[in-house]
Amino acid sequence: MSENVNKANRTFTDRARDAVQSFGLPRMIIAVFLLVLFIAAPFVGADFWTQVTNLFNRFSWNAVLVLAMVPMVHSGCGLNFGLPLGIISGLLGATLSIEWGFTGLASFVMAVLIATPFALLFGVGYGWLLNKIKGGEMMIATYVGFSSVSFMCMMWLLLPYHKPDMVWGLAGKGLRTTISLEGYYAGVLSRFLQIQIGKLVIPTGALLVFALLAFLMWAFLHTKTGTAMTAVGSNPTFARAAGINIDRTRMLSVVMSTWLAAVGILMYEQGFGFIQLYMAPFNMALPAVSAILIGGASVNKASIANVIIGTILFQGIVTMTPTVMNSMIHMDISEVIRIIVSNGMILYALTRRTEATR
């Protein structure tokens, strides 16, 4: 009798242990913390549904950038710290689309189309570089990100853009740091099929676009080529012995990642309503890297679930903490808190043990 009880207890604790283990203790803690923030919000005077809406928005802006991490992680190139390179392709697409006079939804579609050849070109070059220095990918990726941003800082000034909406008013040339997308593609996706219930607003269109891209990614990983990509990341020697061309597979993953980053930044801009140039792309890589790590990915394993969970947890914490804290102490230090929290999360994410068996 007592043995039976013991057994039932054991299986229960076992099951609990397994659940925690499969979800990961740190993720559990972050999730619980986020939940507490949500519950606390109404009590300190922050409206609950506004907060939820906020989270939906943030998710729809950022999720594609996080998704861009997936292919390179699978092929063993590690986390794409060179995300700014893809983002720059996206920015070129955005600015050229506006320069050439497109507006509304067309300006978004054209931005994606124009960004694509840039992303392919940059991706191939970047992939070639990463194939030269196998083993030190993440460091090189960081340099690539950094130097491409610096280079473009000059180019944004020098390239012959003329559209008055984008250039500095007095000089009549050189792009501004921030360009408003009003009249272009601000909100074109979020407003599509938008659902509004009281204070809750769901940016359906943007979520659908993410869902589509995520589905394509998931499907790709179930194809022959996708399987090969995962194997290359898991054990390159094994893959080579099975006749896989390692360099080509890695190259493909880098190009995919770069293109997704380009689309990702356009998604971000359409939600945010502004194009940010110059140093801005540089600040996009770390949050995306952190989000996917918090979502439970490791250096060579990442799933769509990791992307979704990670983006929700990261963006949730980063947006909720300042709001709740602010309302609590009635002082506007939200920016400070936001910086502390997001850097804290990044720091935590990067120190996590993420090695895999070799």
Place this chain on the structure above:
Amino acid sequence: MNAPLLELKNIKKDFFGNQVLTDINLTLNEGEVLGLVGENGAGKSTLMKILFGMNVIRDTGGYGGDVLLNGQKVNFASPFDALAAGIGMVHQEFSLIPGFSATENILLNREPQKKSVVSEVFGQRLNTLDRSAMRKGASDAIEKMGVEIDGEMVINDMPVGHKQFTEIARELSKEQLKLLILDEPTAVLTEREAAALLDSIRGMSSRGIAVIFITHRLQEILNVCDKVVVMRDGEIVKDVAAQETNVTEITRWMVGRSVNAAAASHREPPESDTVMSIRRLWVDMPGETVRDVSLDVRRGEILGIGGLAGQGKLGIPNGVMGLYQAGGTVTFEGKEIPLNAPRKCLDSQLAFVSEDRRGVGLLLDESLEWNIAFPAMQIQDKFLKPLLGGLIKWRDEKAIADVTKRYIDELQIRCTSSRQKAKELSGGNQQKVCLAKAFALEPQFLFVSEPTRGIDVGAKALVLEALKKFNRESGVTIVMISSELEELRQICDRIAIVSGGRIAGILPATDSSEDFGALMVSQVV
């Protein structure tokens, strides 16, 4: 009264509900040599990992029971604690640091140091390494085993045999050692090299060091051990003095039934045409250099390739299959196969089971299904469903699961499911996965390198039988490379002996061992 050196009391271990050790009790005295045997997956390595405080054990929920060292209860938090307590371990799946040289690995953390001005001021962490003393120490340790390894060679470039020796040398050179654990150290060694190792085990035992020796070559146990402990399904079923038993008896305890060593059933070697001809092959495989090999393989035969470690027998398949830089000409079915291009070989229906199962053979982080189906999927478009008129090749999970289950049954792979990760299998079962992977390719020509490495006596007959069946029923030509001559003689039609990177001779498998022995040392360099 003196407490025994090591005592295990009621050791239990489960991996998420899968009980792999139940109530293990064991004692070991100073200078005693204990032979630990048991089927693949019996729990031998797991027990040793517990003793050595390995992280996997803690990460998977720890263990039950007590480990006593000199009568004191110990619970190692990490292998470092075990090392400090005088325990050394040679792992079944090496634990060497990839980017480091043999010397650095052997003396890791025990490097002879030189004081300098800086370290006088800032403490000994800033001592510099005494490189020449290191080289000396390491080469002494290597010499003790009677082999030659370049101390400067980096682990990644090493053939498995050298990795094994490096790992053993690391343990042998430790001075404060009290207990040494050897987990299948002889699996990749030839008899001669194994004999050298057995000698050093005897030497240690006379210096008062206790040794736990795991092997599937039971004769070795009888040769060096004081007592034999037999495990079956996570329990100790027998604990006897080595003099009082014999190989047949041990085998029976291990598998619970008697096993007849597959009788060498010889047939008339098929008198057929040449299917593969190798001319003037050289292969630059570190430690297994092939200098000048010319060899004709007949259609439908099983050709054995034997020879001492380091003489180049492993280089032949690795070179032909394009895994190491090679030159010369290889023609298969009358067509020349380009070297240094793995894909070309695979496309011509050649397959290879590598001796390096961790490095080349397995996707450790993936499921058995992936491991077994992957090459066939990539090379032959098997296990794929065409979608959108063939535009998309979708993974056919069901076909993959089916083929995996088939080989799990056929080769009796011990696992919890076909989705289990390859790294969670015992060494012998991983080896079976490597074979299944090649079988799933259904090649016309198969190179198998050390196919029975780490496989228990019962399963060995099974694996050899499977190879034979594959050859007889599907007409596959097999070239089998092995350091165990007896095994080659069991299933091969002809055996080529490699010595000094050249073929020293090819004899029918029925010739006497002495003839083969003479060939092996004929051109040693």
